[in-house]
Amino acid sequence: MTLTLEIIGISVLWLFLFLYVIVASIDFGAGFFNAYSAFTNKQHILTNIIQRYLSPVWEVTNVFFVFFFVGIIGFFPQTAFYYGTTLLVPASIALVLLAIRGSYYAFATYGAKINHRGYIYMYGLSGLLLPAALSPVLAISEGGFINMVDGNPQLDYWALFTSPLMWSIVVLSLTAVLYISAVFLTWYANKAGDVKATDLMRKYALIWAGPAIITATGIIYELRGHSPEHYENLIGLWWVFAISFLLFAGTVYLIWKRRNYGLAFILLVGQFFTAFFAYGFSHFPYLLYPYLTIYDSFTNETMAIALIVAFIAGLGLLLPSLYLLFRLFLFDKEYVKGKSDYHA
Amino acid sequence: MVFEDTALLSRILTLLTLSFHIIYATIGVGVPLMIMIAQWVGIKKNDDHYILMARRWARGFVITVAVGVVTGTAIGLQLSLLWPNFMQVAGNVIALPLFMEVFAFFFEAIFLGIYLYTWDRFEDQRKHLLLLIPVALGAAASSVFITIVNAFMNSPQGFEVLNGELVNVSPFLAIFNPAMPTKVAHVVATAFLTCAFLLASIAALRMIRGSNHIYHKKALHLTMKLGLVFAIATAIIGDFSGKYLAEYQPEKLAAAEWHFETEEGADLVLFGVLDGEEPKYAIRIPYALSILAHGLPDSEVTGLNEFPKDEVPPLWIHYLFDTMVSIGMWLAFISFVYFVASWRGWKFIKQKWFLWLTLISGPLALVAIEAGWWFTEVGRQPWILRGYMTVEEAATTSGQVDLMIILFAGLYFILGIGTIVVLLRMYKRNPIEKELADREAQRDGGKE
Numbered sequence: 202m203t204l205t206l207e208i209i210g211i212s213v214l215w216l217f218l219f220l221y222v223i224v225a226s227i228d229f230g231a232g233f234f235n236a237y238s239a240f241t242n243k244q245h246i247l248t249n250i251i252q253r254y255l256s257p258v259w260e261v262t263n264v265f266f267v268f269f270f271v272g273i274i275g276f277f278p279q280t281a282f283y284y285g286t287t288l289l290v291p292a293s294i295a296l297v298l299l300a301i302r303g304s305y306y307a308f309a310t311y312g313a314k315i316n317h318r319g320y321i322y323m324y325g326l327s328g329l330l331l332p333a334a335l336s337p338v339l340a341i342s343e344g345g346f347i348n349m350v351d352g353n354p355q356l357d358y359w360a361l362f363t364s365p366l367m368w369s370i371v372v373l374s375l376t377a378v379l380y381i382s383a384v385f386l387t388w389y390a391n392k393a394g395d396v397k398a399t400d401l402m403r404k405y406a407l408i409w410a411g412p413a414i415i416t417a418t419g420i421i422y423e424l425r426g427h428s429p430e431h432y433e434n435l436i437g438l439w440w441v442f443a444i445s446f447l448l449f450a451g452t453v454y455l456i457w458k459r460r461n462y463g464l465a466f467i468l469l470v471g472q473f474f475t476a477f478f479a480y481g482f483s484h485f486p487y488l489l490y491p492y493l494t495i496y497d498s499f500t501n502e503t504m505a506i507a508l509i510v511a512f513i514a515g516l517g518l519l520l521p522s523l524y525l526l527f528r529l530f531l532f533d534k535e536y537v538k539g540k541s542d543y544h545a
Numbered sequence: 546m547v548f549e550d551t552a553l554l555s556r557i558l559t560l561l562t563l564s565f566h567i568i569y570a571t572i573g574v575g576v577p578l579m580i581m582i583a584q585w586v587g588i589k590k591n592d593d594h595y596i597l598m599a600r601r602w603a604r605g606f607v608i609t610v611a612v613g614v615v616t617g618t619a620i621g622l623q624l625s626l627l628w629p630n631f632m633q634v635a636g637n638v639i640a641l642p643l644f645m646e647v648f649a650f651f652f653e654a655i656f657l658g659i660y661l662y663t664w665d666r667f668e669d670q671r672k673h674l675l676l677l678i679p680v681a682l683g684a685a686a687s688s689v690f691i692t693i694v695n696a697f698m699n700s701p702q703g704f705e706v707l708n709g710e711l712v713n714v715s716p717f718l719a720i721f722n723p724a725m726p727t728k729v730a731h732v733v734a735t736a737f738l739t740c741a742f743l744l745a746s747i748a749a750l751r752m753i754r755g756s757n758h759i760y761h762k763k764a765l766h767l768t769m770k771l772g773l774v775f776a777i778a779t780a781i782i783g784d785f786s787g788k789y790l791a792e793y794q795p796e797k798l799a800a801a802e803w804h805f806e807t808e809e810g811a812d813l814v815l816f817g818v819l820d821g822e823e824p825k826y827a828i829r830i831p832y833a834l835s836i837l838a839h840g841l842p843d844s845e846v847t848g849l850n851e852f853p854k855d856e857v858p859p860l861w862i863h864y865l866f867d868t869m870v871s872i873g874m875w876l877a878f879i880s881f882v883y884f885v886a887s888w889r890g891w892k893f894i895k896q897k898w899f900l901w902l903t904l905i906s907g908p909l910a911l912v913a914i915e916a917g918w919w920f921t922e923v924g925r926q927p928w929i930l931r932g933y934m935t936v937e938e939a940a941t942t943s944g945q946v947d948l949m950i951i952l953f954a955g956l957y958f959i960l961g962i963g964t965i966v967v968l969l970r971m972y973k974r975n976p977i978e979k980e981l982a983d984r985e986a987q988r989d990g991g992k993e
């Protein structure tokens with residue numbers, strides 16, 4: 202495998218998808234924990250943190266998602282034909298769920314503070330339903346769920362909904378969201394000096410660590426039956442998964458010992474990064490088994506180069522801006538502690 | 546049969562989403578500039594009222610932006626979901642501006658987050674104002690990029706079709722297509738125009754409700770002056786748009802003007818009804834169509850007789866065009882009257898009837914935006930990519946579009962109502978008089 206334009210394109214997209222998975226998990230999970238603590242009457246321990254950290258950044262989170270689906274049409278236009286035709290219903294449901302979250306920020310945290318309980322629950326629930334609505338795409342890409350009817354792709358819902366692979370991916374996405382979010386919020390709450398919230402989130406992080414790792418292993422098992430070829434590739438990369446597991450153990454250890462939550466979160470990002478890329482690598486070269494590979498669906502060379510140049514230029518603009526954003530809202534002690542309120 | 550149906554349903558859903566998104570998108574493009582101007586005037590004149598104006602506008606803006614992001618994400622995905630065959634071609638030729646648009650979104654979203662959460666965090670107000678510049682630039686850039694894509698749909702170039710394959714693709718030729726200059730300029734100018742009038746409407750509303758506060762007078766004065774500038778710009782650019790159409794999409798102009806036979810010295814037909822090929826009860830302005838099309842009273846304007854029947858867009862776009870142009874004239878007129886009257890010190894502009902006329906102008910501008918887009922999009926029929934691909938060919942084959950229409954109609958209904966309720970509540974709970982008094986109190990109580 203040499204470094205071709207195709208590889209650059211898919212790597213860029215996979216990287217941004219990874220970033221979306223991390224930032225969106227934090228967002229989705231926080232909403233769920235918030236709703237749960239409202240449900241158990243824990244006086245909205247988390248509400249403050251959600252307003253301090255998530256409200257200024259959720260639009261940026263959303264752009265990572267937009268980046269992925271616009272970028273994939275740009276680099277691999279044929280995906281529009283296969284995935285565009287088949288995903289109408291699941292993607293539309295995901296859009297409605299995203300709308301619930303967006304409108305919660307708009308109407309409940311910025312605006313007139315409509316803090317109706319039902320709304321908080323809907324916001325929390327949408328955080329769980331979204332990964333469940335988005336992650337089946339990963340199962341679909343394994344092949345076996347799309348049939349060609351009169352030359353047009355059609356999604357076989359029955360096969361999809363009865364597939365253990367699809368359900369194990371959904372369960373993994375749920376546990377991963379809750380785990381990632383809990384580890385991050387433990388760190389953030391600790392920075393804010395909020396002992397109660399830290400303890401609560403630490404407890405959640407430890408609770409969800411086990412299910413997260415078990416469901417991840419479950420997928421590998423399911424793949425063995427569903428896509429032997431993909432499974433072989435995965436096993437060939439066993440050492441990357443071993444590293445990923447060590448990083449996981451590191452995170453859990455630090456959280457358990459109440460030490461260095463920042464490092465714990467970094468290890469967690471490392472854990473998911475290694476696993477996510479090993480998974481992507483083993484999927485290579487298929488975008489949709491067996492119809493689409495990154496080679497036959499690739500755009501023309503001129504466009505590919507133009508997109509990559511635009512990407513590099515865009516990154517030059519993006520990275521300093523993101524740095525500024527995080528410096529102000531993640532690393533600024535005063536702000537994180539909630540000492541000062543500067544909202545318009 | 547089924548095939549045709551999904552094309553129609555996809556059109557309806559696209560129409561629904563875009564017509565809804567465009568309201569928020571227009572506000573998203575124009576309002577940052579208005580906030581910037583108000584804050585700048587406030588800093589320069591050292592006048593707290595203008596600073597507060599910027600701050601209050603910004604508060605409302607957050608809410609519309611959030612809904613804009615949600616609906617924009619919807620249309621972004623729907624383009625691939627509903628028009629997969631078109632997007633496959635588009636991805637090969639016009640993906641570059643779509644991709645660059647994402648970076649504009651990033652830029653806007655990041656700095657908007659920072660701007661909103663840093664009020665009074667800096668000693669120097671000017672630093673805070675600086676943060677708004679990337680927001681305004683990002684928003685304008687995103688409208689520029691997406692409009693380029695739309696311009697490409699109207700006058701595609703930068704590729705060749707050889708045995709059904711796309712070859713010789715040039716992303717830059719595709720971007721700099723003939724429709725692009727007028728379209729981009731017109732869209733951006735009308736967004737500014739619309740926002741100036743929407744904000745003027747709010748000021749007028751407060752004054753009608755009996756508030757005598759100087760704050761509203763300042764707001765009205767500022768926005769009406771900006772409105773005049775952009776109304777003139779819009780009319781001039783609109784005229785260029787007409788010339789573009791005459792040159793590159795004559796069938797659209799001819800359909801809009803009920804211009805059936807190619808002729809010299811053509812009349813402009815305003816309103817009326819169609820009786821066969823004969824406009825009735827219409828206002829006819831002699832030579833005006835020739836002037837709009839080519840700048841000369843006796844130039845020749847292509848008529849519908851030169852096109853095959855199945856490539857002629859629906860003739861009812863005439864009303865959309867008339868609506869847009871009439872509203873454009875009205876906005877230029879009322880802001881001009883306001884300008885002259887306030888210069889000469891005439892009092893009638895403070896009277897209720899004039900304020901009412903100002904009040905309706907903001908919503909009218911939004912109507913013009915909708916009419917303009919419907920005109921352009923329906924006027925492109927039957928093509929999705931003019932001359933290359935029809936709407937039928939582009940549409941999805943998925944059978945569930947009808948259910949999705951119901952789903953999204955419900956969603957937009959709730960989002961629309963939500964926006965209105967939340968905005969009203971926000972300003973009712975914190976009227977300007979109260980906010981000014983609070984600030985006074987805070988200042989008298991010594992620095993925090």
Ligand code: HDD
Pocket residue numbers: 699724728729731732735738739779780782783784786787790797869870872873874876910911913914915916917918919920921
């Ligand atoms: C406040 C909104 C508004 C106002 C007052 C006007 N327009 Fe407009 N017009 C638009 C908002 C708009 C728009 C929504 O921005 C459109 C739709 C698509 C586009 O490119 O711009 C548009 C399109 C559009 C087109 C079609 C371009 C194309 O299909 O490529 C023409 C010929 C004009 N306009 C001409 C005018 C003229 C002569 C006006 C006289 C004052 C005018 N417009 C006022």
Ligand code: HEM
Pocket residue numbers: 555556557559560563564565567628631691692694695698915918919922923925926928929936
């Ligand atoms: C700027 C980028 C835009 C793109 C890429 C785009 C794309 C499309 C597509 C693919 C269709 C379906 C094909 C058709 O019916 O012609 C369509 C139709 C339509 N679009 Fe656009 N559009 C854009 C802007 C807008 C905007 C901002 C509006 C605002 C209201 C709009 C209004 C419509 C309407 C009303 C239709 C339905 C036309 C019909 O039913 O005949 N479009 N557009």
Ligand code: HEM
Pocket residue numbers: 260263264267566567569570571572573574609610611612613614615616617618619620621622624650651654684685687688691692732736
């Ligand atoms: C086919 C047409 C369109 C598509 C696919 C589209 C796509 C999008 C997307 C994906 C977003 C959300 C970005 C985010 O996550 O931050 C968005 C927001 C936005 N769009 Fe659209 N858009 C379309 C038409 C337009 C038009 C015609 C304009 C301007 C005239 C426009 C201006 C904006 C602006 C300024 C925003 C930022 C949010 C806001 O300030 O309201 N869009 N759009």
